[in-house]
Amino acid sequence: MTDPTANLLEIENLEVRFHGERTVHAINGLDLELKSGEVMTILGESGSGKSVTLKALLKLLPERRTAMSGSMTVGGIDVMALKGRALSDYRGKTVSMIFQEPALALDPVYTIGDQIAEAVMRHERVSKKDALARALDMLKRVRIPSPESRLKNYPHEMSGGMRQRAMIALALACKPDLLLADEPTTALDATVQIQVLLLLRELQKEFGMGIVFVTHDIGVAVEISDRIAVMYAGNIVEEGTVGEIIKDPRHPYTKGLLASNLHDADAGETLSSIPGSPPPLDVKPDHCSFAPRCAHAEERCLSALPPVFKPGPGRRVACILEEGRAPQRLGQRLPEPA
Amino acid sequence: MRKGIFNRKTNAVRAVDGVSFTVAKGETLGIVGESGCGKSTTARLLVGLEGIDAGDLIFDGDRLGVDLSLKDLWDGVQMVFQDSYASLNPRLTIEETIAFGPKMRGVAADEARRLAHELLGRVGLAPARFAGRYPHELSGGQRQRVNIARSLAMKPRLIILDEAVSALDKSVEAQVLNLLRELKDEFGLTYVFISHDLNVVRYVSDRIMVMYLGEVVEIGPVAAVWEKRAHPYTAALFAAMPSMDPDNRTEVPPLAGDPPNPIDPPSGCRFHTRCSFAEPVCGKTRPKSVAVDGAADHDAACHMLDPISGHSKSAGGSRLEAAE
Ligand SMILES: Nc1ncnc2c1ncn2[C@@H]1O[C@H](COP(=O)(O)OP(=O)(O)OP(=O)(O)O)[C@@H](O)[C@H]1O
Ligand SMILES: Nc1ncnc2c1ncn2[C@@H]1O[C@H](COP(=O)(O)OP(=O)(O)OP(=O)(O)O)[C@@H](O)[C@H]1O
Ligand code: SF4
């Protein structure tokens, strides 16, 4: 297989802009790397571009209204250049996705069994019978009760959590190299959620699969991932191992997000949340997007993009507060200290 | 406000069976349970979207179908659906979606629009930026907040929130939960709050109802249920919460075995096929709902809690300790 030290996924300077009645700069110069067999969780503000990043990787954004630039490679494949047959081979086989909304992935007019079997037959030369057997096996592995009869169910006949498990089965049926999982366990109760997380961990080891996982649940991120990237306004503001992010968050947004967790909050107590609202994104950010909400913001935060500091291998923080702490830095423009 | 007994039967699935509970005015009832156990079905029954095959629904003293019409019920009850995408009309802008209900009720277009903008602001979606957008132009969490704003626009007395904050990041979630609490204090609203996030349920609820396979297995004040975890399923559910410690991840799921087939649920106690305390009586007799430690407001349906059930752990009413 592939060299374990090589990157499975490389995203460089990705920009995604939507044109409509108004322009939305959804992704703004995002860099991301993932080794095969690694699990990366993206945490972040609602609307910060997590789903858009994953959809861009599958080229699922509406072509006419989307402007994309930068580069994305998966296992050496240049994603930007893919089209036609190569694109449909890539989708589902090289990379597959568990969507945030089951409604977007599951076709209401086909049974779950047919949909999984069809996906298997599209990528592998197997008979319908074998494909259905694989579908059944996958439904079992994601712990759908009475899988034989659920094969014949239409999506609307299942509960929210079962639809989500069916979608996980669909995404894993062809053993992809890279799995994109957009909040795959939010509709699952804690007992099934932990089973699915353990299952994903197990399959990930078995297939050597890389996973980019999106969740709002910090506990889930802790259970599943090796690394965490924190997103804000279309870019990654901090990245590190799970332990580094949980125990030593550096970016003020990450700190605010972790403080908003209501883990130990008492009923009736006002929950702490980050004041203010996210930036409009109608223009490309030319300064720190978090500055208007940040208690530590200085003049220069509002006048230029913050440099990206790299305090350690695989660790990065895009905030001036790192200055003086971190030995190395990326960023070309280094603002003069005030 | 009281909810009566539901008993919805279909040939295929008895999605909800013999469920009986009340929600007091101004209180928040949290519903948790296995996925597919009938929480959303219960919610749809409460808003009259699902036919009740047997049993009653009583809202503010009036019985549905007797002294209360569906339309009356809908005047007082709103629901925020689990699937935020499927429940928004793709051809209406966000503003139109929120203003639609009030307009149907005779609110002037201008006023309905003003209300829509106000509510968008309160759920953290600046109207100037979001009012004119269509559902597909929003992120998952943004759509969920539109659904919440839409239900608030109808000025309901009871709101059923089915996984209504599950797609929100923790900071926005805190903001929305703060808003729900403010509105409750301001207007004496009543909530039924369905969520898989046990931390959220603990924070918002006055009482918790735990469901397993279409039945209520435990119900009581939040603190009592949280501490006692009297029913073995409740104990397993709470034990399955993700660890927050990267050096100490979960290795073994607290509940093994496959969820049983809801079309043909296990006899006796429906949990007996997966319960580590199950004894022959559990497969034979359906456990009665009994008071936990004599508390009038805390019930659970497990033979171990019933001194006369014949379960060996029930002798002398000795109580199950929360399973690890
Ligand atoms: N087709 C589109 N047209 C215009 N704007 C869009 C479109 N799709 C997404 N957006 C906007 O792009 C931004 C990023 O959306 P995205 O769905 O990636 O957010 P997210 O990080 O996944 O949020 P959530 O946690 O709420 O799901 C949002 O502000 C959203 O409103
Ligand atoms: N239209 C339908 N036809 C047949 N079965 C259905 C239908 N709708 C729901 N069910 C079944 O009823 C049961 C309860 O479903 P419900 O949606 O109430 O579960 P839930 O507790 O909300 O689960 P989740 O937490 O996964 O959303 C499930 O077994 C489901 O498959
Ligand atoms: S009644 Fe029996 S099977 Fe059911 S929860 Fe209690 S001990 Fe377990």
Ligand SMILES: [Mg+2]
């Ligand atoms: Mg999303």
Ligand SMILES: [Mg+2]
């Ligand atoms: Mg549901």
